[in-house]
Amino acid sequence: MISKKIPFLVATTLVFCGAVLGLNLTKPALAADSNVHDVNIRPYKISEELTRKIEGASPSDVFSVIVSFNKTLNKEDYAKLEKEIGEFSRKYTYDTVMNGFAGDLSKEQILLLNKTSFVTRIELDQIVTNYDDIIVESTFSKDKNGWIGGFSDYPYKDKVHYKLRFSLKSLPKEINNKRKGLYLSGYNGSDDLFMFVKKKLDTNDRLKPNTKYSVTFDFDIATNARDEVGVGGSPGKSVFVKIGATNTEPTPVMDKTGFYLMNIDKGNQGVEGKDAFIIGDLQKTTIASEKYELKPFNNKQRPFVVETDKNGELWLFIGADSAFEGVTSIYYPRIKVTLKEVIDKPEKKQESFHIKEL
Incomplete structure (x- = not known):
């Protein structure tokens, strides 16, 4: 059933599978300095913070990210993904509260993942300090x-x-x-x-x-x-x-x-x-x-x-x-x-x- 709220949301946000981001996250500048075409497609799955990080970077610059999926990937799925976007490492794989992985990807790989159907979110990975909780x-x-x-x-x-x-x-x-x-x-x-x-x-x-x-x-x-x-x-x-x-x-x-x-x-x-x-x-x-x-x-x-x-x-x-x-x-x-x-x-x-x- 369609909510009464949807018309309001459509006017102000881009809705994608698993997350909703504001319109200001679609950055045409990304297309200008990369070899990836149509990067500002809908839906846009890259977080605002990561968008700012990669905006002025070269296609080969690497970032620590967390990638979320709408399904669980097995060994063969990851091998197929590697063929599509290039070789990469996985530091952690998530399959309980969320599906996805933490790893290091180049800017070009991040932009390619934005166009992958089962990817729902790409966020900047961060380090937790040793300060007191x-x-x-x-x-x-x-x-x-x-x-x-x-x-x-x-x-x-x-x-x-x-x-x-x-x-x-x-x-x-x-x-x-x-x-x-x-x-x-x-x-x-x-x-x-x-x-x-x-x-x-x-x-x-x-x-x-x-x-x-x-x-x-x-x-x-x-x-x-x-x-x-x-x-x-x-x-x-x-x-x-x-x-x-x-x-x-x-x-x-x-x-x-x-x-x-x-x-x-x-x-x-x-x-x-x-x-x-x-x-x-x-x-x-x-x-x-x-x-x-x-x-x-x-x-x-x-x-x-x-x-x-x-x-x-x-x-x-x-x-x-x-x-x-x-x-x-x-x-x-x-x-x-x-x-x-x-x-x-x-x-x-x-x-x-x-x-x-x-």
Whole structure:
């Protein structure tokens, strides 16, 4: 089902498989200084940061990157890819939270990958420093610990119909009703409801101004959603769990039609945005009953990289982006976020690269 939000997004963003990037990421200058034709094709899959890095580089200059796929590649697939773009090395291969690899590629290879159908994202790889980790952990035993709830992708005039709820509430008895969690509930009448929690961090949390951090989330959601037929989609598999971090406060903003939309790029339902990753859905691991169970989530294999603003501030957020046209009610009993300072890896000159079997 097509969301009411799509016309607005089409006017402002380029949507591609697995990510959404702003129009300013398509750089005609790349075509002028390379031998690769039609590099500014749609969709454009190279991150904004990597685009800036390669813009003035020669075709043979090498960059450390992370490449994401929409499928898992085997030994034969990588060999075929090498024939298409040239020899390269893989330092790490990812096949759980995401599909893809980390390795060193030339500018020309990066531009060729941008035209490869199963590639969804090409990002700059970065080095995590050995500085002390910054850990933010909330168990909600007494209060909300600075976490704020919010909702978007719904019409203001029908707000009452959506039954939007956010509170600190005792967990369901089948989990432990002596414990509490952040409770979010809403009726998805727009086929597009986004329910989220957010928290601000700053220098009081030891963050530095204008500094990049690798952000790793580790949290649980109490869910009773099963993989079953529902209006618009499954109450489990069609409600996508997203995480993100940005130096702009994630806020619902009303458009000219009276529809609340997020002021950041979270993507839409099963599509990621530049400010949000998908790390799962709300489907329970056991489906025999309608009781709640705890489902763990983390992005340890795919950290989110964000830069603080001039005041050393940034916002964390976790949300459920729904295509299920019904009521979704969930609890967050525990949220842990780890931040590590990062620096860019140095650029390299092209050498002879060969695929390494991992």
